[in-house]
Amino acid sequence: MQLDAADLAxxxxxxxxxxxxxxxHLSALDSAIGDGDHGANMRRGLEAVFAERDAIAALPLPxxxxxxxxxxxxxxxxxxxxxxxxxxxxxxRGLGSAATPDEFAATLEHAIAAVARRGxxxxxxxxxxxxxxxxxxxxxxRSAPGRIAACARSAAHSTGAMQARRGRASFLGPRSIGHExxxxxxxxxxxxxxxxxxxxxxxx
Amino acid sequence: MNARAAQPAASSSANVGIVIVSHSPLVxxxxxxxxxxxxxxxxxxxxxxxxxxxxxxxHVAGISAAIEAAWSEAGVAVFVDLGGxxxxxxxxxxxxxxxxxxxxxxxxxxxxxGAVVAAAEASGGSSxxxxxxxxxxxxx
Numbered sequence: 230m231q232l233d234a235a236d237l238a239x240x241x242x243x244x245x246x247x248x249x250x251x252x253x254h255l256s257a258l259d260s261a262i263g264d265g266d267h268g269a270n271m272r273r274g275l276e277a278v279f280a281e282r283d284a285i286a287a288l289p290l291p292x293x294x295x296x297x298x299x300x301x302x303x304x305x306x307x308x309x310x311x312x313x314x315x316x317x318x319x320x321x322r323g324l325g326s327a328a329t330p331d332e333f334a335a336t337l338e339h340a341i342a343a344v345a346r347r348g349x350x351x352x353x354x355x356x357x358x359x360x361x362x363x364x365x366x367x368x369x370x371r372s373a374p375g376r377i378a379a380c381a382r383s384a385a386h387s388t389g390a391m392q393a394r395r396g397r398a399s400f401l402g403p404r405s406i407g408h409e410x411x412x413x414x415x416x417x418x419x420x421x422x423x424x425x426x427x428x429x430x431x432x433x
Numbered sequence: 434m435n436a437r438a439a440q441p442a443a444s445s446s447a448n449v450g451i452v453i454v455s456h457s458p459l460v461x462x463x464x465x466x467x468x469x470x471x472x473x474x475x476x477x478x479x480x481x482x483x484x485x486x487x488x489x490x491x492h493v494a495g496i497s498a499a500i501e502a503a504w505s506e507a508g509v510a511v512f513v514d515l516g517g518x519x520x521x522x523x524x525x526x527x528x529x530x531x532x533x534x535x536x537x538x539x540x541x542x543x544x545x546x547g548a549v550v551a552a553a554e555a556s557g558g559s560s561x562x563x564x565x566x567x568x569x570x571x572x573x
Contacts, residue, residue, distance in 0.1 A: 266484075306517070308520055310493065
């Protein structure tokens, strides 16, 4: 996982473009079972990170991840801000400057556990955790980026069949079934965008 | 402007402060009005509502500003409405650092009733723990 400043700036640009491209769709998903602002909130967060991309990319990776997390927390708002922010900040705090794949996998596991505590959620609650857990499992197996991306998409799709137990969607009870979770969806989009870049630029 | 101190709090810092966090600025301000009517100016009070763009939502910066505005050495009790208000409040509290964060409590209580009852308790000079316990008696 040796990403240089150019990689980091490119990844920030890719993530921002991916969320921008799918913002309407994310808000539509959120309108079905939440308050309809997930696309706008994510766009606001990624735009804020993008505006700082040069300064962020110049930082060592752990500090860059922590900074991205803080910018997301301060700008996404809603329920997603603290969740994405916690994920990135914990990743940044836990990673050494030259982490091995095993160390990265362990740090990711801790960061995902922190997200679960923050949201007081677990597997099957119809949240972005339902994408993060299977992604983590693929990372542990050292799967190829393409496989991780496919896993993320499939995991997001699977949240459609779940009944929400956390967040605004949980008020709908069984009526939340049949709609993909917007947080899971944005998480899969970002995961796939990052994996696509890694597959293209870091063949291993 | 969607966060503000509901009054100058300089003379009342001995009492626990109250912060109201709602997705809606109208709800937050309305609840603060009810608190103010109940206890006058003897409790530090601030509210925040809405996202950074003025729409419905909550955001960490607004909550942080409200906590600062209602800060009391006796502590601050925070009242929230829906999920994002709670998680964003947790983030705002953590950003205070451990020493000050230990003096802030996010209450498991209804927003309006909790804030009013807590403010009444705080106006008598009760500790943060007592203020929180009184408000949380409202929750089943």
